[in-house]
Amino acid sequence: MTFSEENYLKTIYHLTAVSDADISTNAIAEKMETKASSVTDMLKKLSEKDLVNYVKYQGVSLTEKGKLAAKMIVRKHRLWECFLVEKLDFSWDEVHEIAEQLEHIKSEKLINKLDDFLGNPTEDPHGDPIPDANGRIIKVEKQLLSEFEKNQMGICVGVKDTSSDFLKYLDKQEIALGSQIEIIEKESFDSSFRIRVGNKEITVSNKIASNIYIK
Amino acid sequence: MTFSEENYLKTIYHLTAVSDADISTNAIAEKMETKASSVTDMLKKLSEKDLVNYVKYQGVSLTEKGKLAAKMIVRKHRLWECFLVEKLDFSWDEVHEIAEQLEHIKSEKLINKLDDFLGNPTEDPHGDPIPDANGRIIKVEKQLLSEFEKNQMGICVGVKDTSSDFLKYLDKQEIALGSQIEIIEKESFDSSFRIRVGNKEITVSNKIASNIYIK
DNA sequence: TATAATTTTTAGCTTTGTCTAAATTTAATT
DNA sequence: AATTAAATTTAGACAAAGCTAAAAATTATA
Numbered sequence: 043m044t045f046s047e048e049n050y051l052k053t054i055y056h057l058t059a060v061s062d063a064d065i066s067t068n069a070i071a072e073k074m075e076t077k078a079s080s081v082t083d084m085l086k087k088l089s090e091k092d093l094v095n096y097v098k099y100q101g102v103s104l105t106e107k108g109k110l111a112a113k114m115i116v117r118k119h120r121l122w123e124c125f126l127v128e129k130l131d132f133s134w135d136e137v138h139e140i141a142e143q144l145e146h147i148k149s150e151k152l153i154n155k156l157d158d159f160l161g162n163p164t165e166d167p168h169g170d171p172i173p174d175a176n177g178r179i180i181k182v183e184k185q186l187l188s189e190f191e192k193n194q195m196g197i198c199v200g201v202k203d204t205s206s207d208f209l210k211y212l213d214k215q216e217i218a219l220g221s222q223i224e225i226i227e228k229e230s231f232d233s234s235f236r237i238r239v240g241n242k243e244i245t246v247s248n249k250i251a252s253n254i255y256i257k
Numbered sequence: 258m259t260f261s262e263e264n265y266l267k268t269i270y271h272l273t274a275v276s277d278a279d280i281s282t283n284a285i286a287e288k289m290e291t292k293a294s295s296v297t298d299m300l301k302k303l304s305e306k307d308l309v310n311y312v313k314y315q316g317v318s319l320t321e322k323g324k325l326a327a328k329m330i331v332r333k334h335r336l337w338e339c340f341l342v343e344k345l346d347f348s349w350d351e352v353h354e355i356a357e358q359l360e361h362i363k364s365e366k367l368i369n370k371l372d373d374f375l376g377n378p379t380e381d382p383h384g385d386p387i388p389d390a391n392g393r394i395i396k397v398e399k400q401l402l403s404e405f406e407k408n409q410m411g412i413c414v415g416v417k418d419t420s421s422d423f424l425k426y427l428d429k430q431e432i433a434l435g436s437q438i439e440i441i442e443k444e445s446f447d448s449s450f451r452i453r454v455g456n457k458e459i460t461v462s463n464k465i466a467s468n469i470y471i472k
Numbered sequence: 473t474a475t476a477a478t479t480t481t482t483a484g485c486t487t488t489g490t491c492t493a494a495a496t497t498t499a500a501t502t
Numbered sequence: 503a504a505t506t507a508a509a510t511t512t513a514g515a516c517a518a519a520g521c522t523a524a525a526a527a528t529t530a531t532a
Contacts, residue, residue, distance in 0.1 A: 044518080044519090046518080046519065046520095066479080066480090067479075067480055067481085068478095068479065068480080076519095076520075076521090077520075077521060077522085078479075078480060078481085079480085079481070079482080079520085079521070079522080079523095080519070080520055080521070081480090082480065082481055082482085083481095083518095083519075083520085084519080087518090087519095098480080098481075098527090099479080099480060099481080099526090099527060099528065100528095126367070129374060130367070130370040130371060130374055131370065132366075132370070136366075139364075140362070140364050140367055143362045143363065143364075144362060147355070147358045147359060147362075148358065149354075149355050149358075151347075151351075152341070152345070152355055155345040155346065155347070156345060159344060159345055259488080259489090261488080261489065261490095281509080281510090282509075282510060282511085283508095283509065283510080291489095291490075291491090292490075292491065292492085293509075293510060293511085294490085294491070294492080294493095294510085294511070294512080295489070295490055295491070296510095297510065297511055297512085298488095298489075298490085298511095299489080302488095302489095313497090313510080313511075314496090314497060314498065314509080314510060314511075315498095
């Protein structure tokens, strides 16, 4: 499988997680920052290889084979992110780009040894689950901070937006995986939140609160 | 720089280490298992980028820029090999193929952090030197076992042939980096050697002896 | 339900890196 | 020195993956 094919599968996998319905050509093109015509070409190719179910004009979904392949790429990506953060001391906003490259390294033995070396983690540095060697995923029930009400509290277990900008913002506010967060006030006007993180009180917008997972 | 460009630079670098003179198109083609015409095309491209000195029909050499780039690829390859053997517990005959992929990962920060994580090794698992971040190489004076005479002894510090077959043979004979080797007898008829490794005596052909470095 | 707007696909072109076959240059040999 | 042999380069073609522009299908709207 080529790098490009792997990137398409991964993108379709991630889009599927959100919407469930068949994925449109345009949605893929937008996410991959490419043109719809390029996507059409690739979908034909992936369909030939039985990795996706593709019907002209009707969108696309992953076959079981394609889903497993996509999960293996995600597995590699997230394990490498763990390695970068835990062993090489990268911060969580720096690892995505490098993992985008490392996820294409081909060696099952390598990835399984890496998995063991890291102590078989179940989540990456952003709180996203790591599929095991068979593609199984342990789902952790988690809620967005924005869905919480006044006086509730919980632990930050992940982020929805993993962009460098957002992660740097969280670093600045000293919000990290494992941070205890308590809702002090929910402003009904703009749905912003007054929260306590550790022993500091801060105000976060609804957009921020909609990208932090709490358990 | 593309993967392909990097592979050509690396090949020219390795061939230069052996012969010193300008490298021929055919030599590159043979080593890379490709066709001379493909090599010609790439040499033009690398020449355009000032990575090689190329004169039609006369062969090529690396420019300073090209040499540095090649050394950085070799650095990455050898550091990843160290990682695979020391941290992930691969054997020395398994790592080359995977390192061939990992050497193309682009991130200076990554490779320097990996270097530190490994304790800034100066040699890879086959005894080959690892260039530092500036391309400097610490040369260890070493001799081929085949150049030794009766009753001399030394420590195995590297191998010339790093093929999986040869390394597996060495494993079988319990010859590893750091093994003490003593020449008991040199057979003048076929230049084979009777040697002691640890406390075992074995006979090795001249071909074997010509691929083991001793200090 | 026609028509307009949007989405998707097709057709044809580009680049990268490869190949084969033919042409050219260099080296070797008589 | 002439001719043959070997090495190298050129010319032209191909596959992968991308693009633009035009055509076709679907969806939305009046």
